[in-house]
Amino acid sequence: MSKMARSKKEKQTSWQRFCTWVNGGTAEQPLLPAEPAKPKKAKAAKPKKQKAQPVRKEWMGLSRFEHIYRICAVLIGVVMVGVLMIAVLQLPLFGSPDNPSVNEVVERYVEKGLEETGAVNMVAGMILDYRAFDTFGESSVLFLAVTCVTMLLMRDRNNTNKEEDLLTAREHVIEGYEEDIILTKVARIVIPCALVYGVYVVLNGHLSPGGGFSGGTIMGSALILFAVSFGMIRMSQFFNYATFRKITSCALMVYAASKAYSFFTGANHLESHIPLGVPGAILSSGLILILDICVGIVVACTMYGFYALFTKGEL
Amino acid sequence: MEHLLINHYETAAVILFGIGFLNLLLQNNLVKKIIGFGIMDSAVYLFLASQGYIAGRLAPILVGEVANAADYINPIPAGLVLTGIVVSVSVTAFSLALIQRLYQKYKTVNFDEIVLLARQKGDE
Amino acid sequence: MPFVYNFPFFSIFICMISGIVTPLLKNGKWAYRLSLFAAGAGLALSGVLLGRIGPANESFSFMMGHFPAPWGNELSVGPLEAVLATAICLVMLMALLGGSRDIFDDVLPEKQKLYFIMMDEILAALLALTYTNDIFTAYVFIEISTIAACAIVMAKDSAATLVSTMRYLIMSLLGSGLVLIGIVLLYCITGHLLFPNLQQRVLELVATGQYTMPLTVVVGLIVLGLGIKSAMFPFHLWLPPAHGSATTASSSVLSGLVVKGYIILMIRLFYKVFTIAVIRELRITNVIFLFGLAGMIVGSVGAIKEGHIKRMLAYSSVAQLGYVFMGIGLGTDVGIMAACFQILVHACTKPMLFSCASALSAGRHHNKQLYALRGAAYENKLAGVGFTVGALSMIGIPLFAGFAAKVFFASATMAQPVKMWMTLLTLALSTVLNALYYIPAVAALWSRPAEGEAGEKQPSNPAFAISTVAFIAAVFFLGICYQPVVTLIQNGLALL
Numbered sequence: 003m004s005k006m007a008r009s010k011k012e013k014q015t016s017w018q019r020f021c022t023w024v025n026g027g028t029a030e031q032p033l034l035p036a037e038p039a040k041p042k043k044a045k046a047a048k049p050k051k052q053k054a055q056p057v058r059k060e061w062m063g064l065s066r067f068e069h070i071y072r073i074c075a076v077l078i079g080v081v082m083v084g085v086l087m088i089a090v091l092q093l094p095l096f097g098s099p100d101n102p103s104v105n106e107v108v109e110r111y112v113e114k115g116l117e118e119t120g121a122v123n124m125v126a127g128m129i130l131d132y133r134a135f136d137t138f139g140e141s142s143v144l145f146l147a148v149t150c151v152t153m154l155l156m157r158d159r160n161n162t163n164k165e166e167d168l169l170t171a172r173e174h175v176i177e178g179y180e181e182d183i184i185l186t187k188v189a190r191i192v193i194p195c196a197l198v199y200g201v202y203v204v205l206n207g208h209l210s211p212g213g214g215f216s217g218g219t220i221m222g223s224a225l226i227l228f229a230v231s232f233g234m235i236r237m238s239q240f241f242n243y244a245t246f247r248k249i250t251s252c253a254l255m256v257y258a259a260s261k262a263y264s265f266f267t268g269a270n271h272l273e274s275h276i277p278l279g280v281p282g283a284i285l286s287s288g289l290i291l292i293l294d295i296c297v298g299i300v301v302a303c304t305m306y307g308f309y310a311l312f313t314k315g316e317l
Numbered sequence: 318m319e320h321l322l323i324n325h326y327e328t329a330a331v332i333l334f335g336i337g338f339l340n341l342l343l344q345n346n347l348v349k350k351i352i353g354f355g356i357m358d359s360a361v362y363l364f365l366a367s368q369g370y371i372a373g374r375l376a377p378i379l380v381g382e383v384a385n386a387a388d389y390i391n392p393i394p395a396g397l398v399l400t401g402i403v404v405s406v407s408v409t410a411f412s413l414a415l416i417q418r419l420y421q422k423y424k425t426v427n428f429d430e431i432v433l434l435a436r437q438k439g440d441e
Numbered sequence: 442m443p444f445v446y447n448f449p450f451f452s453i454f455i456c457m458i459s460g461i462v463t464p465l466l467k468n469g470k471w472a473y474r475l476s477l478f479a480a481g482a483g484l485a486l487s488g489v490l491l492g493r494i495g496p497a498n499e500s501f502s503f504m505m506g507h508f509p510a511p512w513g514n515e516l517s518v519g520p521l522e523a524v525l526a527t528a529i530c531l532v533m534l535m536a537l538l539g540g541s542r543d544i545f546d547d548v549l550p551e552k553q554k555l556y557f558i559m560m561d562e563i564l565a566a567l568l569a570l571t572y573t574n575d576i577f578t579a580y581v582f583i584e585i586s587t588i589a590a591c592a593i594v595m596a597k598d599s600a601a602t603l604v605s606t607m608r609y610l611i612m613s614l615l616g617s618g619l620v621l622i623g624i625v626l627l628y629c630i631t632g633h634l635l636f637p638n639l640q641q642r643v644l645e646l647v648a649t650g651q652y653t654m655p656l657t658v659v660v661g662l663i664v665l666g667l668g669i670k671s672a673m674f675p676f677h678l679w680l681p682p683a684h685g686s687a688t689t690a691s692s693s694v695l696s697g698l699v700v701k702g703y704i705i706l707m708i709r710l711f712y713k714v715f716t717i718a719v720i721r722e723l724r725i726t727n728v729i730f731l732f733g734l735a736g737m738i739v740g741s742v743g744a745i746k747e748g749h750i751k752r753m754l755a756y757s758s759v760a761q762l763g764y765v766f767m768g769i770g771l772g773t774d775v776g777i778m779a780a781c782f783q784i785l786v787h788a789c790t791k792p793m794l795f796s797c798a799s800a801l802s803a804g805r806h807h808n809k810q811l812y813a814l815r816g817a818a819y820e821n822k823l824a825g826v827g828f829t830v831g832a833l834s835m836i837g838i839p840l841f842a843g844f845a846a847k848v849f850f851a852s853a854t855m856a857q858p859v860k861m862w863m864t865l866l867t868l869a870l871s872t873v874l875n876a877l878y879y880i881p882a883v884a885a886l887w888s889r890p891a892e893g894e895a896g897e898k899q900p901s902n903p904a905f906a907i908s909t910v911a912f913i914a915a916v917f918f919l920g921i922c923y924q925p926v927v928t929l930i931q932n933g934l935a936l937l
Contacts, residue, residue, distance in 0.1 A: 068429070075342040083335035086622075089658040090327045091320050093629055097372035099387075102642070103632035104371065107511045108393065109386040116379055118507075124377035124389070129396040135505040135514035139569070139581035140400045142457060146562055146585060147407030149464075150592045153555045154414040160549065160598045161418060210378065215403060247464040254461045262454055268507035269450065270442055308410050312417065334622060341615060350611060357618045365625050397577060397628075401621065404584045411588060412610055415595065419603055428607065435604045 120278035120287030121208040130213075130290045131264075138261050141297055145254060148304045148311075155311045156243075162315070170314065174235060182231065189231035196224035204298035208287040214294040218301025225306040234314055241306075243317040250303050257296040260289050326367035333360035347416045347426045351409060358405040362398045369394030446501055448490040449516050449572045452483040452526070453565050460561035469545065469553025476537055476557045480564060483530035491523040495929050500936040502574055502637075510574075511638045517574035517713070521781065521933020524926065525571050525705055531915070532697050532788050533564050539796030539908035540690025542803075547597045547688040556596045559589040563694060567702045574636045576624055576714070579706055583620060587613045587670070590699045593691040594683050605682035612669055612679045619666030627659045627714075636713040647719055657723050660715055664707065664725055671703040673729075673766055674736035677759045681743065685752035689799040692751060693792030696758045701784050704765055708777060711769070712937035721772040730770025730860065734867045736763025741874035750798045750809050753878060754791065757835060760871060761787045764850065767867075771853055771860060774934055779849035781930045786834070786842040786919055793912035794831040796905065800824040801886065804899050811882060816890025821899050825886055827909040832879035834916050837872050842919035847872070849927075 094101040111128055121127035129137045155161065200221035207213030229237045267274040279286030310317045321328045333356055340353025369391040377392035416426060423431045459479040463472045494500070500519030507513065537560065548556050566586035573579050591613065595606040628634060630652045631642040646652050672680040680700075684692050711720050720726055740760030747753040761783070768780030801817040801824050802809045818825025834841035847868060854861040919926065 072343060075339065079335055079339040079342065082338065083331060085658055085661075086331040086334065087321070087328070089626060089655040090324055090331055092652055092654050093324060093327060093626075095320075096324045096326060096367060097370050099371050099374075101368075101371075101632070102630055103368055103391055103393070103628060105632045107633065108391045110512055111392055112377065112386045112389045113384045116384060122379045124379065124392040125395045125399070128392050129399060131506065132508055132513050133396065133575075133577070136400055136575075136578050136581050138457075139578065139585060140403045142460070142562065142565075143404050143407045143581065143585055143588065145461065146559070146588045146592070147410050149555050149558050150411045150588060151414040153552050153592060153596065153598075154411075154418050156552070158549050158551060161421060211376075215399060251461055251464050255458070258454065258458050258461060264507070265450060265505050266447065268513075269447065269504045274507065312414070334618075338615075338618070341611065341618075347607070354614050354618070358621070361618065361622050361625055364622070365628075368625070368629050393628075393634075397625075400577070400581060404581065408584070408588065408614065411591070412607075412614070415591075415603065415607055415610065419607060422600055422603065431604060431607075435600055438600065 116281050119290060120281060121290050122282055122287075123208055123210060123213070126208045126213050126290055126294070127287070130208075130293045134261055134264070134293075137293075137297075138257065141254060141257060141300055144300060144304050145250060148250070148307045151308060151311050155315050156317075157315045174233075185231045189227055193224050193228055196227065197221060200224060200298070200302070204294055205284060205291070207294040207298075208290045209282065209284070214297025215301055217294075218298040219305055221298065221302035222305025222309075225302060226309045229306070229310065234310065234316075237310075238317070241317075246303055246307060246317050250300050253296040253299040253303075257293055257300075260292055264289060324367075327364055330360045330364035330367070333357075333363065336360075345427045345429050347419070347428050347431075348413075350428070351412050351416070354412075355405070355409060358401065362401055365394045365398050365401070443493075445490055445493045446503055446518075448486040449518050449522075449526070449568070450503060450505065452486045452530070453568045453572070455479055455482050455486075456561050456565035456568065460558045460565065463554055463558045463561065466554060469548075469550060469557070472554040472557035473537070473541065473544070476560050477534065479561050480530050480534040480537060483564060483568065484527065484534055487523060487526040487530055490518070491520070491527050491929075494518070494523055495520050495932075498932050498936070500933075510635050511633060514578055515574040515635060516572040517636065518572055519933050519936040520929045521937060522571050524929050524933065525781075525784070526568055528785050528788055529567050529571065529698055529702075530564070531911075532792055533560070533567075533694065535908040535911050536690050536693035536697060536792045536796070538904040539792065539912075540688065540693055540799070541904050542902060543689040543799055549598065552596070552598075556593065559592045559596070560690075560694070562586075563589045563593070563699060567698055570702045570706045571709075574713075575634055576627070576636065576639065576710075577634045579710075580617075580621060580624055583617055583670070583703070583706070586699055586702055587617060590695055593694065594687045596691065597686070597688045599686070601682070601686040605679070605686050608679045609683040612676065616666045616669035616676075619662050619669070621666075623659050623662030623666060626655055626662070630655050630659075636709075639714045640716060643715055643719065647722075660720065660723055660725050663710065664729065667703045667707045668729075668732070668766075671700040671707075672759055672762055674732040674739060674759075674763060677736060677740065677762075680759055681747075681752045681755040684755035684758065685749060689796050692755070692795045696755065696795065697788045697792040700758070700762060701765075701788060704762075704769075704780075704784065708769065708781070709937065711777075712934065717772060717774075717777070726770050726772035728770075729766050730772075733763045733766030733768070733770050734863060736760065736766060737867055737871040738763075738874070741871055741878070745874065745878045747878075748811050750802070750811055750814065750882065751795065753811070753882070754794050754798060757875070757878070758787070758791055760875070761791070761835070763871075764846070767864065768850060768853065771857065771864075773853065773856065774931075775849075775853040775856075778927065778930050778934060779846065779853045781934070782849055782919075782923070782927060783846040785926065786846045786916075789912055789915040789919060790831045790834050790842060793827050793909060793916070794835070796908060797824040797827040797831065800899070800902070800905055801828065804897055811885055815885050815888055818886040819890070820897070823906055823909055827913060828886060829883050830913050830916055832883050834920065836875045836879050840917070840920050842916045842923075845920050845923045 111124055115124045115127045119127035119131040200217045203212035203220060204214055204217030264274060276288040278288050307317060337353045337357030337360055341350055341357060344350045344353060371390045374390045375388055377389045419431055420426055423434050425431060456479045459475050463475060466472050498520060503516040505514040505516060544556060563586055566582040569582040570579060591606050591610045594609060595602050631639055633639045633642055646656060669676040684696050711717055737760050740756050740763055744753045744756035747756055764783050765780045768776045768783060800821055801814055804820045805813050805817060834843040837843045837847045851865060851868060854864040
């Protein structure tokens with residue numbers, strides 16, 4: 003009986019099949035009949051060898067595609083390197099002062115930079131004043147990255163299981179009891195030095211090599227060292243997720259507000275009332291110092307945030 | 318050929334770019350893929366940094382009172398490299414976080430295996 | 442300078458600042474309201490700007506800081522940019538409204554705030570890509586939109602979204618690496634980063650025949666990189682899983698806007714940096730044209746084979762992007778005008794299809810296989826009507842927006858005999874293929890459900906109703922009164 007029914011089903015007229023297809027297929031007969039139903043996973047009692055077989059078969063199916071893909075990729079890569087090499091053959095010569103990139107733009111950055119931005123370090127003047135919109139975008143990229151990492155790794159019901167929770171709890175207990183003497187003693191000396199050095203690099207961003215990004219990473223590494231040697235619990239007493247969020251958001255807000263002021267005055271040809279100060283002094287070059295400090299804070303928090311999220315999944 | 322030797326930084330950068338590119342395409346291991354991306358980006362920065370150099374000139378930090386454009390190298394590539402590095406740090410952190418999550422789920426960092434496992438579980 | 446000229450800068454900054462402020466808010470609801478406010482403010486500002494510079498047919502550049510073109514960053518605004526920005530803000534607002542229920546269902550409560558940060562930053566990045574006059578700013582905002590786009594795909598945090606995000610991320614990294622090295626090479630041979638100066642130098646180089654090879658390589662790399670990111674034909678495989686598995690609002694924004702952002706940038710680069718004549722001379726347009734034709738067919742075939750409604754729509758996006766690339770590949774003003782019009786049409790239609798599809802599946806336990814949706818239109822009539830309107834527009838029935846776009850494509854090819862035959866044949870074939878998967882889907886939605894298949898009636902959702910009605914109105918507006926829009930686009934392209 004059932005056999006007959008099945009054979010009847012198989013002998014569906016093409017019209018009937020067309021009807022099912024128009025109706026969007028059925029559960030037993032989906033739109034895509036070309037792909038055979040996958041074999042159900044072997045029951046747990048069966049030996050493992052049988053379980054491995056379907057995987058192998060699919061591997062072979064994949065590997066044919068893989069093969070073509072690999073050959074294409076190698077060809078594309080080689081062609082691309084070749085083409086780029088030919089392009090390099092025609093590029094201007096390395097280190098020559100007559101290159102197209104040495105033009106009126108560079109001239110103004112170098113010669114008028116101090117007068118117009120107040121920064122002795124021309125790179126700082128360029129990225130934080132002449133081309134500040136780029137740098138604002140760049141800080142936003144950093145902000146977005148730490149937000150993405152939080153979305154992925156911050157503990158929630160999707161990405162944790164009981165074993166890991168137990169493991170973390172145990173680590174917390176260990177952190178509370180055992181203090182590595184060598185580590186803590188050294189950290190007590192190194193952390194203040196690193197922090198001071200980081201602050202120095204940030205504050206001198208407009209005078210010497212450095213600035214918000216490099217100084218911020220140094221300060222961030224000091225924070226990471228603190229967390230490593232004294233444990234996350236001590237760290238979270240003064241630096242938890244809420245403070246982290248507040249600090250980064252406020253620093254970026256100050257950045258955005260000061261840049262918005264400068265863009266607005268610049269574009270509308272209004273006078274900007276920010277003094278540039280004496281060239282070479284710490285308190286000089288107008289907004290650049292403030293921007294450097296903001297960037298430094300954001301970068302330091304972000305670096306520590308990456309560390310904490312990747313190791314513990316919390317701040 | 319001589320041109321390639323004079324432009325040796327650019328040449329090296331292009332070769333490194335190719336290496337990174339192929340690693341990004343061909344590696345099955347996701348971490349190695351991201352390393353390939355890192356190589357590719359660093360190659361671009363090497364290329365860019367070499368564009369700023371002008372033989373016999375100073376770094377773009379003012380010495381003395383008067384700035385003469387003929388004394389300093391080009392500051393623009395340095396600024397662009399800085400921006401680029403920050404961007405690639407961010408992207409790398411994001412991809413590593415994603416890899417960590419995938420590893421938690423599938424206990425492997427091999428992308429082919431992950432795709433297969435996902436397909437078997439009917440996730441995709 | 443008139444005060445209205447500040448509006449592009451205001452709209453970008455409002456979006457970025459709302460993204461920055463969002464972590465300080467109390468919960469996801471407030472973050473959602475702030476995002477709505479940002480998109481609404483962007484819409485109002487761009488609308489006023491459009492009303493001012495559209496009829497007057499003027500364009501201007503806006504200094505971001507105290508320094509003019511070769512030294513400081515700039516924005517440049519004309520009628521085309523204003524139209525696109527208005528459409529982007531409108532679609533963003535409607536996508537947020539239409540997908541709101543699914544966002545709060547799919548994303549964990551503690552992460553909802555973060556999701557809206559991404560939405561704000563995507564809007565800011567899209568506006569910046571539309572307005573920027575600086576190639577390196579464009580790169581930075583390409584990266585912002587890449588990261589944020591990957592984040593809104595994975596926000597649902599299921600196994601499928603994680604795997605498809607990884608694939609999307611790898612392809613995006615590849616694309617941005619290629620764009621970056623292209624920009625670096627371009628800087629190396631021209632020494633400028635601002636569009637007007639770049640154009641001047643490029644024209645000089647072409648006239649003197651200097652650096653021809655590097656220039657060709659630059660154009661190739663930038664087109665390839667942006668093409669990978671906007672799912673041009675051979676690089677489209679990442680799109681269906683990513684757009685098909687994400688939450689509704691993400692799918693709408695990704696399909697409707699994010700892929701378009703890169704294409705808009707490509708069009709602006711073609712006009713403002715390389716000039717369209719040079720691009721035609723380098724024969725890059727022919728390559729884009731062929732890829733576009735192939736994409737139209739391959740995307741539709743993929744959609745026919747797909748039984749999952751959201752992935753079907755995603756494949757259809759590949760096909761529709763093929764139309765846009767075909768228009769660009771014609772390499773003429775009329776062709777690119779048709780491509781811009783198609784961008785608007787698709788941006789208004791696809792988000793509606795996505796949000797209607799998921800509203801329809803809500804009564805069927807979120808099962809998105811087509812066979813599970815039979816008769817679902819009776820449970821949510823508005824969603825059914827919306828899906829039908831969108832499908833008819835995608836097929837290209839007269840009075841709907843898609844028809845107008847197809848007519849423009851067909852008439853754009855008249856001047857080039859070889860391309861004309863290829864375009865007309867592919868257009869006809871692709872219309873038939875579109876009908877082949879959209880009509881069965883619509884028929885299934887409106888057929889009477891079998892016994893026991895019917896789902897429960899859904900409670901009414903005013904936000905969804907507003908968004909669907911607005912999208913339907915937009916589709917009919919673009920299908921019937923397209924003339925003012927087309928005039929604006931033509932004037933804008935002439936002023937680019």
